[in-house]
Amino acid sequence: MELTNTNENYFNPTSKLKSSPIPINFLPFNKNARYCFYCKNRYTWTQSLYQKCCENCFSQYVNNVDNNNTYLDVLIETRQSILCQEHEKSKNEMFITTCNIKEWCRNCLFIIYFKQIFADHYYFSNFRDYNPMKNCTLCGKLIYQTILTKGDIVFKLCSDCYLISSGWINSLNEKPILILYLPWWDNSDQCLVCNKYLDFISDCQKWCTRCYIIYSGCRYCLTTNIIFGLSDQSQCRKCNRILVISIADIMNITTSGNKDIDALLYDTRFKIKNDHKIINEISSIDITIPSNVYTFLRSNYTPSDYYSIMQWISYSQIKNLEKLAEGGFGIIYKAICPEKNKTIAVKRLKSSQKISRVFK
Ligand SMILES: [Zn+2]
Ligand SMILES: [Zn+2]
Ligand SMILES: [Zn+2]
Ligand SMILES: [Zn+2]
Ligand SMILES: [Zn+2]
Incomplete structure (x- = not known):
């Protein structure tokens, strides 16, 4: 019998993946980070999509994680020409491409890409060598209908395996604020609304000092919560883990000590802010193309001009x-x-x- 979650509100953003039993530390939350947050080794690029990954922490992860479940939507590949001694022996049985990370070998295998990572600010060059599998590696569903031509490819996710959701949580000002549960790891270093470079609070939290938008990632599921306001915690929709947000720095900058004044100051930050429209319409957005989500959010959130923003100065x-x-x-x-x-x-x-x- 398969175990099912009895909580009626339970929603699984990535139903074909399991939450990892150990944290996934080898991927930076900042796509432009150069050195691993944990072991300080230099990040390397994946073969496609120019994603950063720490090979050292990745091989540790592969060694420590069990073989029974799929925790990652990843593609790895061997290069027959450079097989290591150990793999040379079993050359003929060798796979070409796989998503089983247990087969990964630091010496002769490459990570092609992680399907669970998406940054709003992917540049065209990111896709230069992108040659995705036509079918979903998790469920087999056809993702790309037409014949793929390199350089003309959009990053697409499987519509069955990746689901988005939204809701309300209480802000520090005790006002309901919008939260968006993205089924992917958003490693962007720029704010999706105003493009400002984000301030990193930790290895899985960052925020925009202009829009007061907090991005909180779960290192066990590679999902990201986007919180449109200030909060000191959020919950991962997949593993239910409470993600405590270290708000000391945020509070230093933002708070007057009076909730009503704070709420008033917060409202000066946006010219357009359609939280209800986002909640009502997000499910009708085609999120198989993740960039659609960001375009939709931007059309419902416009920052105020710099001089219209009111700020508390103690x-x-x-x-x-x-x-x-x-x-x-x-x-x-x-x-x-x-x-x-x-x-x-x-x-x-x-x-x-x-x-x-x-x-x-
Ligand atoms: Zn590392
Ligand atoms: Zn090898
Ligand atoms: Zn799928
Ligand atoms: Zn911003
Ligand atoms: Zn989680």
Whole structure:
């Protein structure tokens, strides 16, 4: 009898894959990282799609993981011309291409690509040598209908094996925020909405300091949660693991200490923000082409111009206060904000301790 999850809300984004019993550490969360986060060896490129991978951590993973389940959607290949001594003996039984990582040999096998990795900012050159299998390696379903021509290929996933979902979670401001559960490992280093380079919090968390979007990856399932707001945790949809987000740095930058003010400041960050539309329509997007998801998100999220964004600056960040004028409601000062390297005007409101929620 097959074990089934009894939780009615259970949703498996990658039903043909099992959650790995040990963390998958050999893939960076930043596609442009040069050295392995764990062993500090230099990452190498996969043969196709220019994905980064640490061969050292990958061979350790292959040694430590059991043979019974499929944890990765990956393609590896032998090169007959450079077979190592051990494999030379069994040359005739050798496979050409396989997705069984236990067959991997550091000396004569190559990783062609990981199907579970997608970055929004793939460049055309990424696809130059991309020669994907026509059928899904996990379930056999035909993915590419037409004859493939190199250089003219889109990155496509199997519609049965990769499913997207979305929902709401509570933000730090206790407001519901949108969360998107991507069935792949998003290793981009740029924000999908504003293109700003992301700040990396850890080896599986990053965020945009402009849009306050957090990207949280699960190293056991290679899935990514995109959180459209600030939260201190999210849950992997596949293995239910709670991913705690180290928000100390985020809090330093973002919070005023008052939830209503924080929510108000957050809203100045976007010109367009259609969370409900995303929730309602994401299931109708053809996610077999992952770039469609990012295009759709961008059409529903437009960042404000830089000067329209309001940001909290705490009193301790303001230096050299110099009184300029005093009126009935407050006092105006000239001051310096060293972090912004700017001279600013500061208005101190009289009886500002009694400010109501609806600020007048
Ligand atoms: Zn490594
Ligand atoms: Zn070998
Ligand atoms: Zn499939
Ligand atoms: Zn952004
Ligand atoms: Zn997981």
